[in-house]
Amino acid sequence: MLLGRSSEGNAALNxxxxxxxxxxxxxxxxxxxxxxxxxSVGRSDDLASARAALNNAMGADAVVDCAATIANFQxxxxxxxxxxxxxDSFSRRESEKWRDSLGIDNFRSRSNTFG
Amino acid sequence: xTTTTAPFAYRQANWPILERIREAHIRSWERLAAPGExxxxxERISIAAESRRASALVDGSPDPGPGPVSLPEAAxxxxxxxxxxxxxxxxxxxxxxxxxxxxxxxxxxxxxxxxAHIWSVDEFHRALSLELEPLPDPIAGAPTQRRPxxxxxxxxxxxxxxxxxxxxxxxxxxxGQSGAANVREAMSLHPDSVRWLSDxxxxxxxxxxxxxxxQESFRVLTRPQRELVAARxxxxxxxxx
Numbered sequence: 001m002l003l004g005r006s007s008e009g010n011a012a013l014n015x016x017x018x019x020x021x022x023x024x025x026x027x028x029x030x031x032x033x034x035x036x037x038x039x040s041v042g043r044s045d046d047l048a049s050a051r052a053a054l055n056n057a058m059g060a061d062a063v064v065d066c067a068a069t070i071a072n073f074q075x076x077x078x079x080x081x082x083x084x085x086x087x088d089s090f091s092r093r094e095s096e097k098w099r100d101s102l103g104i105d106n107f108r109s110r111s112n113t114f115g
Numbered sequence: 116x117t118t119t120t121a122p123f124a125y126r127q128a129n130w131p132i133l134e135r136i137r138e139a140h141i142r143s144w145e146r147l148a149a150p151g152e153x154x155x156x157x158e159r160i161s162i163a164a165e166s167r168r169a170s171a172l173v174d175g176s177p178d179p180g181p182g183p184v185s186l187p188e189a190a191x192x193x194x195x196x197x198x199x200x201x202x203x204x205x206x207x208x209x210x211x212x213x214x215x216x217x218x219x220x221x222x223x224x225x226x227x228x229x230x231a232h233i234w235s236v237d238e239f240h241r242a243l244s245l246e247l248e249p250l251p252d253p254i255a256g257a258p259t260q261r262r263p264x265x266x267x268x269x270x271x272x273x274x275x276x277x278x279x280x281x282x283x284x285x286x287x288x289x290x291g292q293s294g295a296a297n298v299r300e301a302m303s304l305h306p307d308s309v310r311w312l313s314d315x316x317x318x319x320x321x322x323x324x325x326x327x328x329x330q331e332s333f334r335v336l337t338r339p340q341r342e343l344v345a346a347r348x349x350x351x352x353x354x355x356x
Binding site: 040043051068073 | 129130131132133136173174197198201202204206209224227228230231232234235236238239241242243244270271272273297298301302312315316318319320334335336337339340341343344345346347348349350351352354
């Protein structure tokens with residue numbers, strides 16, 4: 001949600017692509033980044049192949065940067081959902097137009113943020 | 116459990132891991148081993164060990180075993196919930212947990228800080244298929260049991276510190292900013308967890324310079340690429356916020 005809000009002004013990022021594999025995110029190497037992300041978070045057998053593909057396309061530094069980003073948000077989601085962080089009223093209102101289409105209104109943790 | 120002589124020796128890894136990441140991970144282990152405000156060093160390491168057990172349970176891998184001391188039953192349950200059943204964490208569950216024997220709101224937030232940060236360092240290793248770092252030996256000492264002054268209800272489940280209400284001992288936790296990001300403020304019942312969060316956030320994701328819009332020379336992924344990955348991790352965890 002918060003990332004969606006911060007990405008609204010970012011023409012390079014198609015928000016649908018952040019939650020749906022079949023939609024092009026519009027981000028360069030987005031498909032490979034998401035494949036690696038899915039494999040790592042999902043504990044998939046595809047992890048080594050996805051990582052090798054990203055390494056071949058973007059290099060080892062990019063793999064490490066992506067692993068660090070994954071690690072960071074594996075932490076942030078636990079803090080957010082473990083504390084019931086509220087969303088400010090402006091963000092609630094402004095995000096209505098894309099929350100439903102992305103399907104995130106169906107997340108069980110919605111009630112933690114909306115009270 | 117052993118103490119490594121060269122912690123996080125990434126020289127043996129086949130990946131060009133930045134020194135700033137290694138240093139932040141070393142500081143994480145130092146924070147983990149030290150007595151906290153509400154848990155001893157040994158208890159904090161047991162919380163970390165339990166988070167690894169919870170992860171192994173989810174992954175179907177062998178049980179890595181418990182930590183050096185036993186934890187209250189509610190603490191053990193909370194660790195497993197935060198690692199393996201995050202989408203079902205709710206306000207009712209939180210209220211029940213902090214009222215359980217051996218728990219309190221402050222002990223819960225410190226526990227959450229340990230779980231979230233150790234999980235994060237471990238997830239970095241798992242993403243690169245690196246061996247997990249052995250947990251450190253605990254540093255002796257009693258928890259300080261110091262509760263910050265100025266806590267109030269600001270919308271999160273636990274009481275938190277607004278930037279304008281910080282006492283001198285916590286003056287650094289929002290880096291001198293007039294307002295704090297919600298995630299930082301949410302952990303402020305345990306100020307050292309905010310410091311820990313900021314340290315790893317800077318090493319793993321964004322520095323203060325980058326929040327201002329510039330890209331640090333050592334980052335490889337562009338801001339849209341990092342935000343794409345960040346949003347997908349959040350979606351995979353069904354994190355609405």
